[in-house]
Amino acid sequence: MVLEEQRRLFQNARVLNLAQFRNIPLRGGFSIVEVRLTSRSLLDPLGRPAAAQTLIQGNQFHIVLREGMDEEEFSVSLYHEILEAATVAAENPPESVMEFNEGDFEESARSAHARYGMASATSLNEMLEYFGFED
Amino acid sequence: MKRSIEMLLLKLADGGRILRFSEPSSGLCLEKRLEPDKSVAQQKKRWEKVFASMLERELGVAA
Numbered sequence: 001m002v003l004e005e006q007r008r009l010f011q012n013a014r015v016l017n018l019a020q021f022r023n024i025p026l027r028g029g030f031s032i033v034e035v036r037l038t039s040r041s042l043l044d045p046l047g048r049p050a051a052a053q054t055l056i057q058g059n060q061f062h063i064v065l066r067e068g069m070d071e072e073e074f075s076v077s078l079y080h081e082i083l084e085a086a087t088v089a090a091e092n093p094p095e096s097v098m099e100f101n102e103g104d105f106e107e108s109a110r111s112a113h114a115r116y117g118m119a120s121a122t123s124l125n126e127m128l129e130y131f132g133f134e135d
Numbered sequence: 136m137k138r139s140i141e142m143l144l145l146k147l148a149d150g151g152r153i154l155r156f157s158e159p160s161s162g163l164c165l166e167k168r169l170e171p172d173k174s175v176a177q178q179k180k181r182w183e184k185v186f187a188s189m190l191e192r193e194l195g196v197a198a
Contacts (some may be wrong), residue, residue: 042145056142077146085144086177088154102152102171119182 016074021063024121026040028133029085030059032124035078037067054085055116061085071118077128086133094132116120140186156186161183161194171188 021035042050042064055062063081065074084105089094100108108131116123129135145153148189157164167185169178 023191023192044147044153046147050145050153058139081146083143086151088142088144091174096153098176099174100144101175102150102169103171104176105137106150121145 016071020121021078024083024124026061026086026133027125027128027135028090030061030086030089032082032121033060033062033065036063037066039067042066052081054081054106056085056089059089061089074107074114075117075119076106076113079124080105082119083108083112083125083127083131086128090133097132140183140190144195154182158190158194161190163190163193165189 006028018035018037023034023045024032042053044050050066052063052065054064054131061082063078063085065077065081069077083097084100087097087100087105108127112123112127112130115121116126141157141159143153143155143157145155147153152169152175153166154169155164155166165182167178167182169175183197186188
């Protein structure tokens with residue numbers, strides 16, 4: 001019974017390959033330095049729980065996501081972080097994202113996941129191209 | 136002397152967003168909770184100007 005339970009768990013588990021996001025060039029002149037998961041609580045300065053953080057150093061993005069997300073949640077979060085970080089980091093963001101509020105970024109990330117599938121280096125760039133970030 | 140500004144986007148568990156500007160060598164930073172119904176790009180531009188003025192005032196440099 002225990003073996004059966006373990007087999008079921010392994011069948012449902014999918015390993016996220018975070019190495020594929022290391023030092024990835026992005027449209028708009030940006031790059032992802034790394035994507036990390038953390039089991040430690042991400043907290044804002046007032047101690048409130050956070051789900052994700054993206055550090056923008058020049059044109060480089062360092063992303064930390066909360067551990068324990070399912071695949072779809074991870075993928076949508078990554079699309080969201082990249083699109084919003086590119087918009088914030090760009091000196092002149094494309095018109096298509098200039099008026100995006102937080103809800104617009106989330107909706108666009110969900111649409112990107114539905115359109116391109118699980119986030120990958122290729123699909124993140126396809127999304128940025130769709131929104132007008134130039135090569 | 137021109138200083139570099141780093142930005143941190145923090146997504147809160149309640150869906151809110153924090154945007155923090157910081158200047159690494161001085162440790163000065165400015166942090167705002169973004170208004171959810173307003174343009175993120177416009178809010179960033181606004182607060183970036185405020186932070187640049189703050190750096191100029193405190194450190195006497197252009198950001």
